[in-house]
Amino acid sequence: MKRLVICGSSTRAAAESAARAGFAVTAIDGFADLDQHPAVRALSASRDFAVAPTASAMSRATQGVDCDAVVYLSPFENHTRAVTMLGSGRALWGNTVETLRSVRNPFLLARLAQRHGFAFPRVWNASNASNDPNDPNDSNDSNDSNGSWLVKPFRSGGGNRIHKWQGGRVPQSSYLQERIEGTPGSLVFVAAAGECVPLGFSRQLVGDSAFGASGFRYCGNILASVDDSQFANGHALFDAAVRLAGLVTAEFNLVGLNGIDFMARDGVPVLLEVNPRWSSSVEVAERAFQVRVFQAHADACDAGRLSPFDLTTVIQRTAAFGKAIVYAREDGFVADSSTWLSDPDVRDVPRSGQRFRAGQPVCSVFAAAPDSSSCYRALVGCAERIYRDIEHGARARRVTVAG
Numbered sequence: 001m002k003r004l005v006i007c008g009s010s011t012r013a014a015a016e017s018a019a020r021a022g023f024a025v026t027a028i029d030g031f032a033d034l035d036q037h038p039a040v041r042a043l044s045a046s047r048d049f050a051v052a053p054t055a056s057a058m059s060r061a062t063q064g065v066d067c068d069a070v071v072y073l074s075p076f077e078n079h080t081r082a083v084t085m086l087g088s089g090r091a092l093w094g095n096t097v098e099t100l101r102s103v104r105n106p107f108l109l110a111r112l113a114q115r116h117g118f119a120f121p122r123v124w125n126a127s128n129a130s131n132d133p134n135d136p137n138d139s140n141d142s143n144d145s146n147g148s149w150l151v152k153p154f155r156s157g158g159g160n161r162i163h164k165w166q167g168g169r170v171p172q173s174s175y176l177q178e179r180i181e182g183t184p185g186s187l188v189f190v191a192a193a194g195e196c197v198p199l200g201f202s203r204q205l206v207g208d209s210a211f212g213a214s215g216f217r218y219c220g221n222i223l224a225s226v227d228d229s230q231f232a233n234g235h236a237l238f239d240a241a242v243r244l245a246g247l248v249t250a251e252f253n254l255v256g257l258n259g260i261d262f263m264a265r266d267g268v269p270v271l272l273e274v275n276p277r278w279s280s281s282v283e284v285a286e287r288a289f290q291v292r293v294f295q296a297h298a299d300a301c302d303a304g305r306l307s308p309f310d311l312t313t314v315i316q317r318t319a320a321f322g323k324a325i326v327y328a329r330e331d332g333f334v335a336d337s338s339t340w341l342s343d344p345d346v347r348d349v350p351r352s353g354q355r356f357r358a359g360q361p362v363c364s365v366f367a368a369a370p371d372s373s374s375c376y377r378a379l380v381g382c383a384e385r386i387y388r389d390i391e392h393g394a395r396a397r398r399v400t401v402a403g
Contacts, residue, residue: 008073017294055082078155093301121178159216182263192300200285212327220324233267320375328356
């Protein structure tokens with residue numbers, strides 16, 4: 001049995017998938033949530049190593065853990081030095097540092113997409129101004145834009161720290177990306193030897209207040225049939241997204257699990273970025289299709305072998321499956337999370353008494369339904385139950401303190 005170390009901000013889903021595939025897993029993240037697979041050794045960066053859950057700190061923490069291979073999740077794609085440290089002396093199952101540096105460069109992505117006839121938002125910052133003829137101060141807006149620009153960090157993830165540009169200086173750590181109207185979506189796929197196989201195609205939930213999110217923050221996915229109404233011209237959009245995944249796979253030599261984020265506009269995917277590692281939406285595909293996703297990742301990275309899974313066939317007849325991340329709406333705590341452990345639709349369960357600041361993730365909720373609209377309503381209902389439990393615990397504590 002191969003021994004793996006999996007590192008990232010939240011590892012529960014990937015570690016569980018790896019354990020089901022027969023690997024011996026040690027997982028290091030910021031939470032070490034309660035609902036782990038029984039074969040997973042889950043460690044918390046803060047509780048078990050007394051370090052912050054940063055990529056560099058978690059990489060150092062792994063040095064004392066014996067293993068045959070390491071796997072990184074978010075946010076390691078933005079920290080190549082940490083990836084180098086993580087893979088030192090053992091097999092790295094994921095994209096190389098060289099690949100990460102290239103595929104996370106929005107200017108390289110823009111040129112690649114445009115060269116092959118795919119849509120990509122205009123991008124700009126001072127250091128690349130000579131390579132891009134588009135001036136963000138130009139009032140001559142493109143047909144795909146609402147005329148506004150977003151300030152996006154180069155080390156972006158989950159929509160955090162993205163905001164509308166109000167003019168003025170752009171920090172060197174960020175760039176401007178043209179804001180595109182449409183429906184946010186993603187495609188996850190496994191890659192090897194310059195080719196890829198799609199595993200999941202879904203709509204993204206972004207900035208939804210029903211789940212305590214705002215702005216551009218990612219808060220979930222809904223996977224449904226390509227004939228579902230959540231995307232206009234779903235078949236054309238899916239086909240184009242698969243071609244786009246094939247293009248970035250071949251250009252950047254991607255390996256293992258990857259994903260692309262796009263904005264859908266009437267059957268056209270406007271590429272936003274590539275996520276060159278396990279994505280949160282992978283778990284939705286696993287629930288929908290019962291596919292062994294981590295095994296596909298291991299086969300691609302360790303043997304250069306692609307999964308035989310045929311998403312093109314099953315995506316036309318699937319029901320809707322959804323996942324939402326529930327964020328704290330205000331500062332608070334979970335009084336008793338034990339009932340969540342027995343609910344199959346609640347995952348990433350925190351410890352009883354755990355405190356949260358407003359905006360921090362509390363847990364994840366899941367739902368399945370005949371179509372995307374009813375699936376979304378079920379997710380909202382699950383989230384409301386979580387909020388009621390949190391509020392009930394807060395009221396009980398106030399009564400206890402007052403008494």
